[in-house]
Amino acid sequence: MTTIESTPDAEVTAVSDHDADTSSMLEPIAGVFTSTDHKVTGRLYLAGGLLGLVATVVINVLIGVERLDGVDTVLGFEILPQLLDAQRIGLVFATLLPLAMAGCIAAVPLQLGARSVAFPRLASAGFWMWFGGAILTTLALLNNGGTLGEDADAVALFIAGMGLMAVGLTASAGSVATSILTTRAPGMTLRRIPPFSWSALVFSIGVILVMPVLLGTLAYLFLDHRNARTGFGGNEGIFTWAGWIVSQPVTFLFAIPAIGMLAELVPVVFGRRMPLRGVMFSGLGLVGVAALAGVTQQNIQNLPWSGDANDVETKVRDLVPFLLFNALPILGVLLVLLVVLQTARPDDSTRFNYSPGVLFALFGFGMILVGMLGNILHAADDLDLQGTVFDEAALLYVVYGAVLAAMGAIIHWAPKLWGGKFSSAVSGLALLGVAGTILAAFPLYIAGFLDQPAGIAYDNDDLLLWNVISLAGHGLMALTVLGFIALLLGSLRGDRSVGDDPWDAQTLEWTTTSPAPRDNFVDVPVVHSAEPLLDLKSASNDGSNA
């Protein structure tokens, strides 16, 4: 618009061809900024998560290079404490959470047969708050902020940025949870919702429970840091009081959609209805027990293992709270695995319809499970693993595992989100990714047992080997991520004629066109089982046979 009070006719005359070109270029951008379409918001979270993933993998590589010399700095950085902060914040807040939220916001309404997410503006505002908070946090870290920063203003900015991200993620989680509870298609009871949607419900309720606890703590930390600095230990107190949000077991809560992804894809691959859905739902719910870590603001629940060996009562008293805190999420994962194996059990009706997404989801699931098992060892006092790099290894397993599962989700739903399909070469990246995860994390488990302290410096030359292997693992992960992004960009520009149901799937999102239209469905379908599309295909087959 060239003048403020021009008539529409005058505007047409005044707008030159160049202006028209600029306007048509800006329209899609403005559309993305102001859109309330859940698929756009989901794609924004996805782009943000992938950006965060790239940055975090680079940070991990830099930390790995620094660890090549346990005594002196290799790269000559003066911001090593900020690198360590950026690693944890990047893994959890810039990668794990936005990728999980991307899947929930983009795919869940489609799975539910809903035309939109509930409170779409809230979901969108949540993204922009998260994005703004991520930028503020990054700026703070670049300006000597963070938990060990020396610039007071930058430290305060770091706390404020974290708070803004927490508010944004809570807003988006509220939108997802409300969608699942209120916008399901007719006939779709909670027992009939797809496994991924159930995992999204557990995840989003967990975020609603946990993020406000972080926000309250950050409010105290902010005011204390800006003023007296007597109650919370100054800068170092930030990690003491708020570090639980970037540690196990609360990260298990954020990885729940990744676990749900395997349960979502296995029935599709084997073309069978999932048995024991209640057990699978209970399993995913049990992983949500990880929210206890957030509610109690603890990142560790020690196993004191006190008393005489014959004192069974004392042993049981030690074990029960420890297992409730640390082992229930693992029990949940094992229940999901049980149902997955039951679904894949060969019989007369079994067929195998390979989709690359399931390979990513399977590897991701396995990596998360290894991270969970590591966390149990980390919490046992007698092993002396606290304060070592063991905790970082468990975090890497969980986050990189969740990243692999998120890649599986992107491959699976790409036809609905942008009408594209990944090249078959993407399967190789799953192998590269799982190799990268194991090489990056497992050596740090060993280094933890060898007492390598958390951080960068160490004084034992025997540890160098494990750090070199870990660096190689981060390098492989970087290649995986770059390769995946390249293939993703290829799918955006490639053949768009993928069909409405390219995976021969079972759930409602595959009844609409690819890519899904603005309001998802022309007609909202009625659901009679947990696999409505399978019902329809069975009915069609019966009809044609008759």
Added chain:
Amino acid sequence: MQALPAAPPPAPQRQMLVGTSLAVVAMIMLTGSMLAVWALQRREAIDTTGSWLPDGVTVPEVPTNVILIAFIGICVFGQWAVWSAKRNDRPHTVLALGCTALVAVLVINAQAFVYVRMGLGAGDGTYAAMFYAITGMFMVLMIIGLVFTTVAAFRYIGGRSGDQEILVSHAIYWYAMSAIFAAIWFLVYVTK
């Protein structure tokens, strides 16, 4: 492949009610965690120095008690709005929402009065920083509630009188705020 049979477009199932309930859960988690940390720091301060409240600082009990009583009024007015709307009693619904907003403003005013009377600076130690953090968070929630009341009133005045769900959600919000302030009142203003 046949198309799945189409259902009539479903009406949103109490979205506002469920959304508000989830928001209330988040608010309770927020305040609960802050009060838990408050109780922890208070106990540690008493164990080490023998006192938690800084010397020379007095908690003005009258305005804090008035705020607690005012919340009873807010709950009554919020429920009155629901009751009137269900009977299509437009004047009383608007009056009830107006009264809710008025008392909410009074609560904010009373809290500001508490700040003035206590005369604490935010840099006057751990107690002061935590006091302003927790009461500041309460003030933010009050302002959100006031905005909620205003939006509900304008929607009702604007003709959406059939949409009573927002009024029920609005009442739930204020019930939750009353419980939250009762907890703050007991831990921060009574036990000190």
